[in-house]
Amino acid sequence: MPELPEVETTRRGLAPHCTGHRLVRLKVREPRLRWPVPDSAPALVAGRRVDTIDRRGKYLLFRLEGGVTAILHLGMSGSVRVVEHGRAVRLHDHVDFELDNGKVLRFNDPRRFGSLHVTTQPPEAHPLLASLGPEPLSADFAGGYLYQLARGRRVAIKPFIMDSHVVVGVGNIYASEALFMAGIHPNRAAGRIARARLERLVACIQTVLGNAIEMGGTTLRDFTGTNGSPGYFQQTLNVYGRGGEPCRHCGRALKETRLGQRATVYCPGCQR
DNA sequence: ATATGAGCCTGTATGC
DNA sequence: TGCATACAGGCTCATA
Numbered sequence A: 001m002p003e004l005p006e007v008e009t010t011r012r013g014l015a016p017h018c019t020g021h022r023l024v025r026l027k028v029r030e031p032r033l034r035w036p037v038p039d040s041a042p043a044l045v046a047g048r049r050v051d052t053i054d055r056r057g058k059y060l061l062f063r064l065e066g067g068v069t070a071i072l073h074l075g076m077s078g079s080v081r082v083v084e085h086g087r088a089v090r091l092h093d094h095v096d097f098e099l100d101n102g103k104v105l106r107f108n109d110p111r112r113f114g115s116l117h118v119t120t121q122p123p124e125a126h127p128l129l130a131s132l133g134p135e136p137l138s139a140d141f142a143g144g145y146l147y148q149l150a151r152g153r154r155v156a157i158k159p160f161i162m163d164s165h166v167v168v169g170v171g172n173i174y175a176s177e178a179l180f181m182a183g184i185h186p187n188r189a190a191g192r193i194a195r196a197r198l199e200r201l202v203a204c205i206q207t208v209l210g211n212a213i214e215m216g217g218t219t220l221r222d223f224t225g226t227n228g229s230p231g232y233f234q235q236t237l238n239v240y241g242r243g244g245e246p247c248r249h250c251g252r253a254l255k256e257t258r259l260g261q262r263a264t265v266y267c268p269g270c271q272r
Numbered sequence B: 001a002t003a004t005g006a007g008c009c010t011g012t013a014t015g016c
Numbered sequence C: 001t002g003c004a005t006a007c008a009g010g011c012t013c014a015t016a
Helices: A004-018 A041-045 A143-150 A157-162 A172-182 A195-219
Strands: A023-028 A050-056 A059-064 A068-073 A079-084 A093-099 A103-108 A115-119 A255-259 A262-266
Touching (some): A004 A050, A004 A093, A004 A103, A004 A195, A023 A041, A041 A068, A041 A115, A143 A157, A143 A195, A157 A172, A157 A262, A172 A195, A172 A262
Antiparallel strands (some): A059 A068, A068 A115, A079 A103, A093 A103, A255 A262
């Protein structure tokens, strides 16, 4: 499941294959994604050179010449592989970006929670991106910022940091892990946490995501190969998916609840 | 304004 | 063995 680290790893893996090359053709086999891919999309991108490939939150931005941008979201089951032109398609290979170097960026997404938009506007202005919070690994995401935003908010801290208007890229897994690392109970109201603890939380989010990006790089080193699910999960996770198991820090049994319809695991001893 | 719940979709895991 | 059901996940929209 692509979280921000996987998306960033995907970006890094794709960049050398497509930067500076032309998109010969966009082939949409299955337009029924999260939002239907409009019929006009292929003509908008055809023949344009890829200037850069950037990431905003979990969105990949293919910036093409002439001010056109393709915005790709991997959803939760999506992936992009680099294959040679003419390679047989597999089940759920929904979109091909055919390049002028014989390579194809092939988007596969079984659950079709992903999306593809093509815009001629600056992508920052696109409705999907316009109201996103800061990048978690940027200087804009700081303790003071989070503290100010949390004033008066009664929502629990876990869904608070998973809100993309607050900060992008913190999904269920990393929210759980960062809260454990910071020693904060996931159910605590966001507005009732001391500034110093929120500063610590910011640092923990950055540590968790940063580490995962490093390991994601390891996972996807053979990027044109299988691009299987990340192998670092099981070994790195302290709480996610470990309900009932002993806390690695204090040994108490980890508790599992639901918070906003999301599985939530925490240590009742270490997190307050 | 803030908070909550539904819905999108299908592979995988569970229970009968 | 088969069938039914629950769940996972990010994100937007609708409703309170």
